[in-house]
Amino acid sequence: MKPIGLAYGRKEVLLGLPEKTLVQVLEGKPNGHEKTEEAIIVEALSNPMGTDRLQDIVKAGQRVCLVISDVTRAWQKMSLYLPYIVEELNQAGILDENIIFLCATGSHRKQSREEHKLLLGEELALRFQVIDHDCRDESNLVDLGKTSFGTPVQINRIAMDCDHIIITGAIVYHDLVGWGGGKKSILPGIAGYQSIMGNHGLSLSHIEGAGTHPHVKSGNIVQNPLHEDMLEAAGIVNPSFLFNVMMDEAGNIGNAVAGHFEGAHEVGRKLVSESDGIFINEKADLVIASAGGFPKDMNLYQASKALSNGKEALKPGGTMILLCQCEEGFGHPEVQEIITGFESNLARETELRRNYTIAKYAGFLVTEIAAKYKVILVSEIDPVLLEAANIKVVSTLESALKLVGGIQDAILKTYVIPKAANVLPIVASDSN
Known part of the structure; x- marks a missing residue:
């Protein structure tokens, strides 16, 4: 059969499998229309859900905070859609000097000027500076009370001092809150450290x-406390407008929604499920997956999302091979600390409950998956560092396949997931 291309960092690796071994390649469905990305953006902005058009919401002389995602979400092609939002603001009489770009870094690192240029694109980067939110800068936070879950709602002062907050981003499956985008631009995006930790501790x-909490998983918001808590926090902030994109199987903008931060996001979630929720009849012995290449595999922190999605197609005790280059290693020292510094998952969980951080949770999620399945990473991470988690690390896909064995004899039925950070396998019988 024809080799299957799998992204690894900034390059592609070819996978060859006997046809009798391969059950299915799990990929997102085509968006079913011939619209250009530009047409999709304009149509969404022209037809907002639950609000007036953006140009009718803002007034000349007002200050607008435009919240954007950080470089780990550069795949959402912000540089393509942000100019249209700025243009609509300008048409409403909002001057460039009254538009503030605030990057929703959450608890992620600050970014370089070059990374800001990547997010905004050449033209906007010449006109605007980007402010990186700093969740630990308490002097730049406004206390807005608490949610019903007891989470403090501390939000970036720059955003709250503006007349309008516009949130942007992309809706994809997310292993904690069900789907990304929407409310996540507020919490954790521009929230304080205590807010972020309080929410994610749920x-x-x-x-x-x-x-982990049984309802905290990709594709689920029902009884998901993180979703409910984030939604409450976003409701307190009450952003004026949302613009979110959904990517197609080719990595282009395949759909977009705009309008009310809750209602428009609900429509977006349904679109994602229609395109990236892939029904399967049964789980397989082996899953071979790619996180989707850079930046989704820039570190293990990011690649853990692909591991979480991919396991949904795997039998208990089955094997997953995940291609994730991880040029930045673990991505955060606490991801490495929770994985390498403890000998059991019970000890890791105890530490997580003692001093919760998102990075530690990401590491714990990896080890929890590795306790239920056999995990092999094709990665640049030092193999010794993942021995404590019972994860094998090899440098090539060929080496990973040799560790599995039985493929040529069709003993192991296999799914291949080229973009596992996006696609969520769903067993048909479980959806009834």
């Missing part, structure tokens, strides 16, 4: 030793 089960 990801653990109420029962100590039980690991």
Whole structure:
């Protein structure tokens, strides 16, 4: 059969499998229309859901905070859609000097000027500076009270001092809050560190030793406390407008929604499920997946999302090979700390409950998956560092396949997922 291309960092690796071994290549569905990306953007902005058009919401002389994602989400092609939003603001009489670009870094690192240029594109980068939100700068936070979950709502002062907050981003499956985009631009995007940790601490089960919360997973918001808590926080902030994109199987903008931060996002979630929720009849012995290449595999922190999605197509005790270059290694020292510094998942969970951080949770999620499945990473991470988590690391896909064995004899039925950070396998019988 024809080799399957899998992204690895900034290059492509070819996978050859016997046809009798391969059950299915799990990929997003085509968007079903012939519209250009530009046409999709304009149509969404022209037909907002639950609000007036952006140009009718803002008034000349007002200050507008435009919240954008950070470089780990550069794949959403912000440089393509942001000029249209700025143009609409300008048409409403908002001067460039009254438009503030605030990067929703959450608890991620600050970015370079070159990375800001990548996000805005050449033309906007000449006109605007980008401010990176700093969740630990308490002097630049406004206290807005607490949610019903007890999470403090501390939000970036620059945003709150503006007349309008516009949130942008992309809607994809997310292993904590069900779907990304929407409210995530507020919490964790421009929230304080205590807000972020309080919210994400809800990801653990109420029962100590039980690991992660059973409803905290990709594609689910029902009884998902992170979703409910984030939504409350966003409601307190009450952003004036949302613009979110959805990517197609080719990595282009395949759909977009605009309008009310909750209602438009709900429509976007349904569109994502229609395109990236892939029904399967049964789980397989082996899953071979790519996180989707750079920047989705820039570090293990980011690549853990692909691991979380990919496992949904795998039998208990099955094997997953994940291609994730991880040129930045673990991506955060606390991801490495929770993985390498403890000998058991119970000890890791105890540490997580003692001093919760998102990075530690990401590392714990990786080790929790590795306890239920056999995990092999094709990566640049030092193999010794993942031995404690019972994860094997090799430098090539060929080496990973040799570790599995049985493929040529069709003993192992296999799914291949070229973009596992986006696609969510769903067993048909589980959806009833």
